[in-house]
Amino acid sequence: MNSYDAWAHPRLAAQVLRPRRDGHSEVALRVESLQGAQQVLRLEQAIHALPGVRGVSVDAPARRVRVVWDTQRTTLPSLLRAFASMRCAAQPLRSDSIDDTRTREAHDMLKRMLVAGMFAMQVMTFAFVIYIGVVDFVDFTTRGLFRWLSLMATLPVVFYSTNLFTAGALRELRERRLGINLPVALAVWLVFLASAVNTVRGSGEIYFDSVTMFVFLLLAGRYVELRARHRSGALGDAVIDSTPLLAERRRPDGTLETVPAIELLPGDCVHIAEGSTVPADGVLESARVQVDEALLTGESTPVTRQRGEPLAAGSVLLTGPAQLRVEQGGEATAVARIGALGARARLAREASLQRGDAELRRFVARVLMLTVVTAIGWLLVDPSKAFASAVAVLVIACPCAFALTAPAALTRALGVLAQRGVLVADSAALAALDRVDLAVLDKTGTLTVPHLDRQDIEVLREGDASPVLAMAAALARESSHPVAQAVAQAAAGLPLLRASDVLVTPGGGISGRIDGHEWRLGHAGFALRGMESRPDDRLWLADDTGALAAFRLREQPREDAQATLDALRAEGMDLAISSGDTATRVAAVARALGVDAWHAAQTPEGKLALLKQARERGCVTLAVGDGTNDVPVLAGADVSAALATGTEVAQAQADLLLLHGHLHGLVEARTIARQVQYVIAQGRRWSLGYNLCAVPFAALGLVPPWLAAIGMSLSSLAVVANAWRIGRQGDAEPALRA
Known part of the structure; x- marks a missing residue:
């Protein structure tokens, strides 16, 4: 590790310190060894004890620590030494990584929830006096006083805590779409305004206790969902922060x-x-x-x-x-690309959740229509009950639980899959993955891992195999293709040669200059360019005068390839191998893995044509690849997956990225996808069932607004809690059977 004293240099310190308006400085630190609440507590106490430290914030899932302190009293090197003395070596991060968005969002939601909770308890205390008047005499002056006190205590809830829903409702109206915020804001403001009018009049029912409790419970549900979403995003931060500054x-x-x-x-x-x-x-x-x-x-x-x-x-x-x-x-770097994909995944998920789905819009429309019908019905029968009954229907039928089901389930699923080494770049892929019935897999680098032994090198000119292998490795290192990487690994320990003017031709090979001489490494058609007729499956190293050497690479299935394919087959998925390799080698791998359908000598266009034919037959397709030549088929499939060891362009096209390089991540993703669909369907069934049972009582005037608020909020919390079943052992089987 670099000397701590290096951070005393002003130019280096300027990269990581962010000045604050109060004269203090702020730094974000990557602390890899954070383990357990006790260690976090001890670390916080030790850093707080340093001179000039004003605040310490620890985000354990992201392995980040933020410190605000006076650099005149404690220098940055001294701060880093303090972390090291606690056996928590810290790595400063660039100042632009100090992103307050997530912290501000969580703090804002928490403040709104606490304000609503504090004043809801106060309003309930005032309401208790009013309720006593139902069974025992309380003079009208006292009751009037407590009605005004309830109104004043409700004002911060309506004008501060509820602002989140009010702003969302106005945004939905501007966009001319129905969303979850509209019925919530309508319920709160209608109940508040009617109660305020009755307070001023000195007669009529008031529902300040219902309003405040409704807002508090709803914010509590959203806060739980928000914390779950932030925890899921912490893994992406951990990946992005892993490289040193x-x-x-x-x-x-x-x-x-x-x-x-x-x-x-x-x-x-x-x-x-x-x-x-x-x-x-x-x-x-x-x-x-x-x-x-x-x-x-x-x-x-x-x-x-x-x-x-x-x-x-x-x-x-x-x-x-x-x-x-x-x-x-x-x-x-590879890790930076993974971090970028993680960021892209979170943005795509948030955008899809903000757009909402057509089913939710229909649900909101029905709730609003049912509320209007209830009000009209009571106006014709008993106008005194019209408002209370309409509000009860609006609150109890509020689609909060319905709307929270998908975000809560997806948030949990993305976090679980990230922990298991599967990065989801598009959350919509989880819905399609549950319906996939055909998987089209590439062979080289996906199902198999190439390997080269030095005894499998045939030198066609005079000389030893080692110099020839060193030349081939100089070209091979410029490509991330599995075959090229196998050649590069076989040359471990040999002198390093550098290649210039390198050009990688997808499906062909690599060309470049070594010591001023041009060489080509690839299949016979590419490397030999028709100079010699040698149609075999070897890898050739040649120049303009002819072949220098031939490399016979051996292929072996990945360790988890057989188990993965067996698991996918057991779930009713058909399998096919589509490869650009020769028929002999593709057939051998297909035989070894028990795959009946295979296609050899496929160009990128040919692979895409096979995929289109399958989709025309009504198949929902999954494409798995790792190379540049797999990009068209990855882009054309309903769901696509790429290995993190593959090319950058293949990763960019994939919906799923298998970070660990293990194919078994496909099985994990399929299982989680099925659980997500099960939990979403279960949550929405619960929401519909709850409404069918409760709304008739509310419409008949048998449910007061305060009880409707409790029922709606508890159903929302139940939906969020149910989403945490995803990924837990013991809960997978019910999901798969559903």
């Missing part, structure tokens, strides 16, 4: 300089100390190290990397030091 770059004279990690360029040589985090994607130039790649693979078991093998940003160096040759830095 500083790096030690080696100068041409061999000395080290501390630089911002975002300024690292391809070709830079970086020194990584033992226990530090890898700051950029690159190639290891040291002989041998052990790294923890749990962030990208989900596996806590240390991985051994040797010279020439890739290191990913965000990995932790367990043995060291090590030298890294940078290939990708800043926002181009």
